[in-house]
Amino acid sequence: MSFLKEILNRPFFIKLFNWEYWSFHTVYTPIYIYWVWLCIRARSFFFFNTANPAIKNGGFLMESKKEIYDIIPPQYYPKTVLVKAGSAFSVVQQTMQQHAFIFPLIGKPDIGMRGLSVKKLDTERDVQAYLQTSKVDFLLQEFVPFENEVGIFYYRYPGESEGHISGIVGKEFLTVTGNGIATIEELLQLDKRYILQLPVLQKTYGKTLKQILPLNENFVLVPYGNHARGAKFIDLTPLADQQLSGIIDAVCKNIPGFYYGRMDVRYNTWEELKRGENFSIIELNGAGSEPTHMYDPQHSILFAWKEIIRHWRILWKISRLNHKRKKIPYMNFSSGIQMFRENSAYVKLISPE
Known part of the structure; x- marks a missing residue:
């Protein structure tokens, strides 16, 4: 039994039996045909650039974070x-x-x-x-010192007065709790999610991982909510009540040319966030945003496909409306191909060697 457990705790099998760790193309390839259908209806392979007119490429790829911060009112971000x-x-x-x-x-x-x-x-x-x-x-x-972080997916159709929250993801940072006996590295090996992060953490923390944490002492190894860096994503979409929707809608309508995307928000308490107090937008993503609440381990790959398709349709509709109402041209084919080439080259520059 222990041998079987050891086998299943190897990275290959952890990824194989938990779809949330599958590669991007493994998750998306089965539903690309729907994306092609939307492209055909829009008569453009790169219709998404019109979704957020104030953001380069609509925020799909190669957009500058600094340029995005510059259109957000400064009180809302660090x-x-x-x-x-x-x-x-x-x-x-x-x-x-x-x-x-x-x-x-x-x-x-x-x-x-x-x-x-x-x-x-x-x-x-x-x-x-x-x-x-x-x-x-x-x-x-x-x-941002606030202890909690969520990703809030927001959209507003051009011409409509109110926007909507289509998903909320809560984020549990990569954290271990000491028992006074095990080292940090041994504690990490107890969680399949953390096992996948061990190579990076060993390189980052070195001998620190050999330390024994006192009983009940928490140690946050990755202090930001990124799924690829070990954070656990929890679907909190049912918490999108009228009060929170009103606050988020008011914030987003103060961001020129923003209609579709996900904002990652640090906050102190949920009640304060709902009142628009003690929060900070640490990231704002546009047309390339994923509905990351789908990565909740309780959700199936079928749920994920349903959410991706739902959000693709919203993106298509917003892009089409901005194209028709505001006369914003779609990105041409050569520019779109060049964008993907630049992105591939850029990824190599920021990927760990």
Whole structure:
């Protein structure tokens, strides 16, 4: 029995029997035919660029996070600056002083995806190391201290006065709780989700993983809610009541040219979030957003396909309305192909070696 358990706890079998760990193309390939059908109806393979007119490519690929922050009212997101690749560290230090940055900070590529190269920076030495290793422009952002994080999927049809919440995902960060006996690494090996993260965590934390945590002491190894970095996603969509929908709708209508996407929000308490208090938007994603509440382990792959198709149809309808009402042209074929090529090259720059 223990031998079987050992086999099933190997990364290959963990991924095989839990669809949430399947590759992007494995999940999406069976339903690509529906996407093709939408393209045919729109008479464009790249209709999605009109979904969010204020965001490059509608926020599907290769959009700048800094440019997105610039259209969000500043009270809604943490202090953020853009650092050009290859900048002198003295210039970065001066920028941090001018903006009165307080550690810890978050470093992340200006054009990012799936949590690649996102890192918590606790000291100036960490910032210097991040600067030296980054091959692309990146953001320095103050770490939001609120303990909770959700992803809220929002859409509003052009011409309608009210928007809607189509999904909410709660995020449990990659955290272990000490028992006074086991090392951090041994505790990680008790959770299949964490086993998949071990190679990265061993590289990041080194000998720290050999420490024994005191009884009931929590240790957060990845302090942000990214599924690819070990966070557990919980479907909280039933919590999308009228009060929360009203708050989120008011925020999103203050973001010019934003009609469709997911915002990742740090917040203090749920009741405060519903009142529009003590929260911060740490990410705003556009047409390329996934309905990440589908990754709740309780959901099946059939549920995921249903949610993806539902959101694709909403994206298509919004894109079509903006195309017709605002006369925004669809991206042409050559530009679309070039976008995908640039994205492939960029992924290689921010992927760990």
